[in-house]
Amino acid sequence: MATALTEPVLAETPPATIEKVAVIVSKGSLEGVYPALILANGARMEGIEANVFFTFFGLDAIRKDRAAKLKVATVGNPGMHMPTLLGALPGMSAFATRMMSRQMEKLDIPPVPEFLDLLADSGAKLYACQATVEMFGLTEADFVPHVEKILTVGEFYDIAAGGEIIYT
Amino acid sequence: MATLEIAATPVEVDAEGFLVDPTQWTEELAEEIAREHGIAELTDRHLQVVRFMRERFFASGASPSVRALGKESGVPIKELYELFPKGPAKLAARIAGVPKPRGCI
Numbered sequence: 001m002a003t004a005l006t007e008p009v010l011a012e013t014p015p016a017t018i019e020k021v022a023v024i025v026s027k028g029s030l031e032g033v034y035p036a037l038i039l040a041n042g043a044r045m046e047g048i049e050a051n052v053f054f055t056f057f058g059l060d061a062i063r064k065d066r067a068a069k070l071k072v073a074t075v076g077n078p079g080m081h082m083p084t085l086l087g088a089l090p091g092m093s094a095f096a097t098r099m100m101s102r103q104m105e106k107l108d109i110p111p112v113p114e115f116l117d118l119l120a121d122s123g124a125k126l127y128a129c130q131a132t133v134e135m136f137g138l139t140e141a142d143f144v145p146h147v148e149k150i151l152t153v154g155e156f157y158d159i160a161a162g163g164e165i166i167y168t
Numbered sequence: 169m170a171t172l173e174i175a176a177t178p179v180e181v182d183a184e185g186f187l188v189d190p191t192q193w194t195e196e197l198a199e200e201i202a203r204e205h206g207i208a209e210l211t212d213r214h215l216q217v218v219r220f221m222r223e224r225f226f227a228s229g230a231s232p233s234v235r236a237l238g239k240e241s242g243v244p245i246k247e248l249y250e251l252f253p254k255g256p257a258k259l260a261a262r263i264a265g266v267p268k269p270r271g272c273i
Contacts, residue, residue: 042272045234047254108233108273118235118273121245 020049020163028057029073030097036168037115044122053156055129059136062126062143067113072096120146127151186268190225193265201263214251217241221264231261231269
């Protein structure tokens with residue numbers, strides 16, 4: 001004889017909200033950096049605490065000499081829908097970068113250096129990864145002044161504790 | 169549709185509490201919405217942002233982004249976050265009685 005199954009009763013949970021995020025930026029191309037900056041800024045706009053950790057080529061985004069010069073990767077980027085050989089032609093990356101920058105400005109998304117100002121002013125905290133800072137032979141003087149500190153991974157996890165971690 | 173009753177004049181708000189008709193806005197209403205969202209008193213600086221937001225909305229049909237507020241309202245971004253800690257564009261729009269800003273920045 002079949003018996004009716006009783007519906008499981010779910011325990012009441014508080015409404016899910018995100019209070020804190022840690023965004024890890026590991027890529028140094030323009031299309032690699034923008035999503036991270038947009039996510040961090042979007043968090044601050046909602047009153048969410050945001051910590052941003054720059055590592056490997058992501059460090060380019062906070063380097064004084066490079067932040068304004070990030071380029072779109074036209075080679076090895078299937079999203080470009082462009083044959084690899086074509087993407088490798090001189091000027092192709094510069095062209096794609098100009099196109100993307102123009103599009104971003106239309107959407108009211110600032111260039112990277114101004115974006116870093118915006119993020120710092122919004123209260124997001126920016127950190128550089130110690131291991132890769134050493135690997136590239138950099139010092140604090142190489143970074144924009146918005147960078148709070150150079151941290152080890154462990155120190156960063158301490159700061160990120162209790163939040164969501166977003167890897168880009 | 170929910171209504172918000174302030175000073176005996178009910179105004180319509182959407183599901184998120186934004187005014188449906190921005191022309192129903194009054195400064196008194198702004199004070200009330202601000203208090204509900206943890207801002208005890210609207211200072212001149214708050215009102216400067218709120219008024220800019222309304223001007224911009226009526227001129228362009230859209231609520232300005234944080235970036236635009238920082239550049240054009242006369243209140244820098246750092247201060248915007250101090251004035252409206254739980255998200256300057258959204259909270260200022262709510263208090264200004266204009267729709268929620270749609271931009272990501």
